[in-house]
Amino acid sequence: MNAQLACVLALAAGTYAFRLVGPALHGRVTVPARVQDLLTTGATVLLVALLATGTLTEGHGFAGWARPAGVLVGGVLAWRRAPFAVIVLGAAGATALLRLAGLP
Amino acid sequence: MERTHGVVRLSDLPSGVLRDIALLWVADLTVGVSFGAIAVASGLPLWVPVVMSVLVYAGAAQFSAVAVLTAGGGPVAAAATGLLLNTRTAAFGLAVGDSLGRSWAARLVGAHLITDETTAFALAQPDATRRRAAFWITGAGEFVAWNVGVLAGALAGSALGDTARFGLDAAFPAVLVALVLPVLRDAAPSTRGAAALGAVIAVAAAPLLPAGVPVLLALLGLAVTVRRRAGGGA
Numbered sequence: 001m002n003a004q005l006a007c008v009l010a011l012a013a014g015t016y017a018f019r020l021v022g023p024a025l026h027g028r029v030t031v032p033a034r035v036q037d038l039l040t041t042g043a044t045v046l047l048v049a050l051l052a053t054g055t056l057t058e059g060h061g062f063a064g065w066a067r068p069a070g071v072l073v074g075g076v077l078a079w080r081r082a083p084f085a086v087i088v089l090g091a092a093g094a095t096a097l098l099r100l101a102g103l104p
Numbered sequence: 105m106e107r108t109h110g111v112v113r114l115s116d117l118p119s120g121v122l123r124d125i126a127l128l129w130v131a132d133l134t135v136g137v138s139f140g141a142i143a144v145a146s147g148l149p150l151w152v153p154v155v156m157s158v159l160v161y162a163g164a165a166q167f168s169a170v171a172v173l174t175a176g177g178g179p180v181a182a183a184a185t186g187l188l189l190n191t192r193t194a195a196f197g198l199a200v201g202d203s204l205g206r207s208w209a210a211r212l213v214g215a216h217l218i219t220d221e222t223t224a225f226a227l228a229q230p231d232a233t234r235r236r237a238a239f240w241i242t243g244a245g246e247f248v249a250w251n252v253g254v255l256a257g258a259l260a261g262s263a264l265g266d267t268a269r270f271g272l273d274a275a276f277p278a279v280l281v282a283l284v285l286p287v288l289r290d291a292a293p294s295t296r297g298a299a300a301l302g303a304v305i306a307v308a309a310a311p312l313l314p315a316g317v318p319v320l321l322a323l324l325g326l327a328v329t330v331r332r333r334a335g336g337g338a
Contacts, residue, residue: 004152004173004179005155006179006183007173007179007180007183008155008159008160010179010183011156011160011165011169011183011190012156012159012160014183015160015162015193016216018193018194018197019193019215019216020197020212021197021198022196022199022201022218023201023211023214024211024215026202029198031195031199038326039192040192040295041295042188042192042323043191044288044291044299045299045302045325045326046168046185046188046319046320047164047168047280047283047284048288048299048303049299049302049303049306050280050319051277051281052304052307053307053319054276054277054280055274055277056307056310057307057310057311058273059175059315060310060312063273066271066274067271067274070271070278071274071277071278071281074274074281075281078278078285084134084135084138085134087281088275088279089275091271091274091275092270092271092272092278093271094271094274095271095273095274096269096270096271097271099268
């Protein structure tokens, strides 16, 4: 089987299984607050790690300056509670302009 | 009287709640467009984001899996990252499990619609009828908005040529900033510490380990939180 399809199907099956636990038990079980905290923190840690590696690295090397600078612009927009589309387009636009100006 | 079965009606919810739900759909549509465009522009075939959005239907996990795939991390690391992110849907499901309806059909279909947003909207309602209405109305519209957005984005993304020229490689981390910054803003200092340590570990490991692994290694950052709690601290 195609590796990308296998990835999509595995992720889909696992995610559906997670989602079905609660409805199948029909609210008879609750998650201890500590476990719920740990799951939320774990998700945040993964997202921030992806954000950091996606911003700074390309393959095994440095991604260049234009990309992190653009993401920083996105971060400032997000901090100022700009709409989602503005954050994404602002980051991409800043990176594109910096590359146009010759920054790698 | 509370209805726990039968048809959900728009009139079950106050207009203010319906307006908030509609705003959420618009937001989902724009995030979906970004996902479709970024996935295709990063080199994946059009069907990957489209099929993934219908079957997986979880924004953060999809963005993460696609990031790992396009960074060359391989399908196992990509699926593992997405699955770890989605463990929290099990906790959401336990919280809203009794708001979906009594029939097995409602539970089997409703389970797929459990997201951060449907959980939040359902739990914000004061009684069982409104919780069920909020869950299904939010969920049905969100599913449509997300998948229509992804399809439109994927079609648009395949029309773009050289993606580095448009700075699209910065768009993906920017999406993650938009997703995670509101969470970090309200997070406990221990969560921020764990996230910062995890990021340092992942970036330090990136030159040495195969793509996908450094991000999973970041979970070592969780040790900070766990140890502090075990020690009786905040």
